[in-house]
Amino acid sequence: xxxxxxxxxxxxxxxxxxxxxxxxxxxxxxxxxxxxxxxxxxxxxxxxxxxxxxxxxxxxxxxxxxxxxxxxxxxxxxxxxxxxxxxxxxxxxxxxxxxxxxxxxxxxxxxxxxxxxxxxxxxxxxxxxxxxxxxxxxxxxxxxxxxxxxxxxxxxxxxxxxxxxxxxxxxxxxxxxxxxxxxxxxxxxxxxxxxxxxxxxxxxxxxxxxxxxxxxxxxxxxxxxxxxxxxxxxxxxxxxxxxxxxxxxxxxxxxxxxxxxxxxxxxxxxxxxxxxxxxxxxxxxxxxxxxxxxxxxxxxxxxxxxxxxxxxxxxxxxxxxxxxxxxxxxxxxxxxxxxxxxxxxxxxxxxxxxxxxxxxxxxxxxxxxxxxxxxxxxxxxxxxxxxxxxxxxxxxxxxxxxxxxxxxxxxxxxxxxxxxxxxxxxxxxxxxxxxxxxxxxxxxxxxxxxxxxxxxxxxxxxxxxxxxxxxxxxxxxxxxxxxxxxxxxxxxxxxxxxxxxxxxxxxxxxxxxxxxxxxxxxxxxxxxxxxxxxxxxxxxxxxxxxxxxxxxxxxxxxxxxxxxxxxxxxxxxxxxxxxxxxxxx
Amino acid sequence: xxxxxxxxxxxxxxxxxxxxxxxxxxxxxxxxxxxxxxxxxxxxxxxxxxxxxxxxxxxxxxxxxxxxxxxxxxxxxxxx
Numbered sequence: 001x002x003x004x005x006x007x008x009x010x011x012x013x014x015x016x017x018x019x020x021x022x023x024x025x026x027x028x029x030x031x032x033x034x035x036x037x038x039x040x041x042x043x044x045x046x047x048x049x050x051x052x053x054x055x056x057x058x059x060x061x062x063x064x065x066x067x068x069x070x071x072x073x074x075x076x077x078x079x080x081x082x083x084x085x086x087x088x089x090x091x092x093x094x095x096x097x098x099x100x101x102x103x104x105x106x107x108x109x110x111x112x113x114x115x116x117x118x119x120x121x122x123x124x125x126x127x128x129x130x131x132x133x134x135x136x137x138x139x140x141x142x143x144x145x146x147x148x149x150x151x152x153x154x155x156x157x158x159x160x161x162x163x164x165x166x167x168x169x170x171x172x173x174x175x176x177x178x179x180x181x182x183x184x185x186x187x188x189x190x191x192x193x194x195x196x197x198x199x200x201x202x203x204x205x206x207x208x209x210x211x212x213x214x215x216x217x218x219x220x221x222x223x224x225x226x227x228x229x230x231x232x233x234x235x236x237x238x239x240x241x242x243x244x245x246x247x248x249x250x251x252x253x254x255x256x257x258x259x260x261x262x263x264x265x266x267x268x269x270x271x272x273x274x275x276x277x278x279x280x281x282x283x284x285x286x287x288x289x290x291x292x293x294x295x296x297x298x299x300x301x302x303x304x305x306x307x308x309x310x311x312x313x314x315x316x317x318x319x320x321x322x323x324x325x326x327x328x329x330x331x332x333x334x335x336x337x338x339x340x341x342x343x344x345x346x347x348x349x350x351x352x353x354x355x356x357x358x359x360x361x362x363x364x365x366x367x368x369x370x371x372x373x374x375x376x377x378x379x380x381x382x383x384x385x386x387x388x389x390x391x392x393x394x395x396x397x398x399x400x401x402x403x404x405x406x407x408x409x410x411x412x413x414x415x416x417x418x419x420x421x422x423x424x425x426x427x428x429x430x431x432x433x434x435x436x437x438x439x440x441x442x443x444x445x446x447x448x449x450x451x452x453x454x455x456x457x458x459x460x461x462x463x464x465x466x467x468x469x470x471x472x473x474x475x476x477x478x479x480x481x482x483x484x485x486x487x488x489x490x491x492x493x494x495x496x497x498x499x500x501x502x503x504x505x506x507x508x509x510x511x512x513x514x515x516x517x518x519x520x521x522x523x524x525x526x527x528x529x530x531x532x533x534x535x536x537x538x539x540x541x542x543x544x545x546x547x548x549x550x551x552x553x554x555x556x557x558x559x560x561x562x563x564x565x566x567x568x569x570x571x572x573x574x575x576x577x578x579x580x581x582x583x584x585x
Numbered sequence: 586x587x588x589x590x591x592x593x594x595x596x597x598x599x600x601x602x603x604x605x606x607x608x609x610x611x612x613x614x615x616x617x618x619x620x621x622x623x624x625x626x627x628x629x630x631x632x633x634x635x636x637x638x639x640x641x642x643x644x645x646x647x648x649x650x651x652x653x654x655x656x657x658x659x660x661x662x663x664x665x
Contacts, residue, residue, distance in 0.1 A: 012601075016604075041625045042625070198628055200644060201627070201628055202624050208628070
């Protein structure tokens with residue numbers, strides 16, 4: 001797949017297309033409510049068209065013009081009857097300016113922060129929808145000139161403060177994410193962002209030419225919430241991570257370092273290291289002798305990336321598509337979560353041809369443009385960041401190391417015993433809600449029902465002690481900590497204990513975690529006095545690996561509606577299978 | 586710009602923006618006669634005209650327009 005830069009973001013094309021679209025059979029549906037103090041009508045067709053280009057149907061609800069508070073505060077409003085998955089709060093600088101002129105001139109930023117936070121609270125009390133909050137584009141007018149930024153009550157200074165405060169408030173409030181419209185406007189330029197004629201005529205949000213960029217940012221965030229995320233960057237070496245050919249120049253001869261000809265590559269490596277620190281896995285796929293390829297990572301002082309930053313390192317003369325398949329297997333992630341960066345057009349085309357799911361961006365001619373370009377592709381969106389994310393890249397590396405050990409030990413039981421695994425199973429708790437929600441959003445393959453949960457929905461389960469037993473499991477072994485790797489949610493029905501969610505990170509497949517957790521579920525059913533455990537499998541494009549999961553676990557099938565299967569298990573007849581996991585509390 | 590070229594292009598834009606492939610050009614056609622021509626699609630029409638003819642229309646110029654014929658005359662004048 002070529003990256004998204006090839007999408008034509010013309011307003012005329014998208015709004016025309018969006019007005020003519022029909023829902024496509026079999027595509028996922030997102031219910032999106034758009035609330036705005038500008039005209040929402042121009043957003044609708046563009047959003048529809050862009051989601052369509054991402055394979056998603058949209059049911060769109062457009063709130064009445066400038067009626068946001070009324071709809072949010074009324075529990076009977078058509079907004080809540082619509083049952084949105086996502087609520088977009090598209091607030092405009094023009095409307096804010098209107099408030100500013102009518103204001104009593106208290107602390108304008110503070111008052112508006114409070115107004116918006118109150119809005120979030122009333123929305124959150126009545127729906128579990130994710131809230132996407134636009135920040136404000138900085139206004140163009142100044143009354144003090146340069147001194148505006150220092151005179152704290154000017155509109156200009158107030159909007160700056162309000163944006164900072166909104167970002168901070170969103171970070172502290174689950175289920176709220178900022179759409180950084182200010183960033184988009186400053187990229188294209190404030191000189192042409194606002195079109196006051198169109199605002200006067202119909203309250204158009206901005207120069208309509210730029211509206212698709214704003215909508216694209218919404219699509220990026222919603223796709224992330226739907227679990228469409230990139231986990232790994234596969235890197236070429238020669239002329240991608242350093243200048244020149246290692247085989248010719250030797251490990252000290254290639255261009256890499258903080259100054260001179262190596263600086264573009266130094267900058268690029270620094271950016272990649274930042275990606276790794278936020279949890280993106282780095283892998284290397286190079287046509288080289290292994291010995292040559294590894295050497296700079298160990299012995300060139302100008303390098304930013306070290307050998308330990310690379311989760312899987314492949315250097316040989318085989319074709320790169322095969323090598324990327326090998327990397328995929330070692331990491332156990334989907335091909336569509338991988339990005340391949342290579343300066344060589346031949347290699348890029350080969351990978352596009354043979355592995356169409358992998359994202360293969362073009363690369364600029366000049367290495368000095370690498371960082372700007374890769375960043376502009378918006379490949380690494382997320383809606384949350386937890387302490388565990390920072391560890392993730394290392395966890396994948398540990399896992400790849402385990403696989404090497406496994407290759408050395410031929411007997412599986414002996415291998416599993418040698419890992420010295422410890423598992424902890426707990427009811428959902430407040431400290432882990434971010435990570436729990438994230439796991440439900442990111443797990444695609446080992447996910448029995450693929451029902452995503454956001455933080456608020458997890459909290460509801462956590463607090464409902466009589467209705468639900470929501471569990472998560474963490475795993476560690478002698479190579480390191482896997483962190484939180486599985487979620488099993490049990491609903492206390494009248495007749496049975498129902499498994500509403502069962503999902504697991506594919507990093508820990510075939511360790512016995514599933515067997516261990518099922519034994520746990522059976523224990524809970526016995527304790528609570530349930531004579532029956534119910535479960536469901538809902539097929540998705542990606543979860544074929546668990547189609548027969550409940551059969552393997554000893555459940556009986558009771559129904560099959562076009563692939564969607566229903567199962568039960570009687571705790572009385574259940575015999576636990578041995579595992580090599582030790583429980584710790 | 587020749588008036589017949591502008592007329593043809595403008596008719597194409599109206600058909601696209603209002604999603605009415607059947608619309609025919611007539612100088613005295615007004616918004617009131619086309620169901621799809623409301624204040625919002627009017628903005629889309631202006632934006633499309635501006636990008637097609639590479640011109641920029643002021644608020645006053647837009648407000649003064651009474652019918653399609655005047656719109657095309659304005660385009661011909663601005664596009665030189």
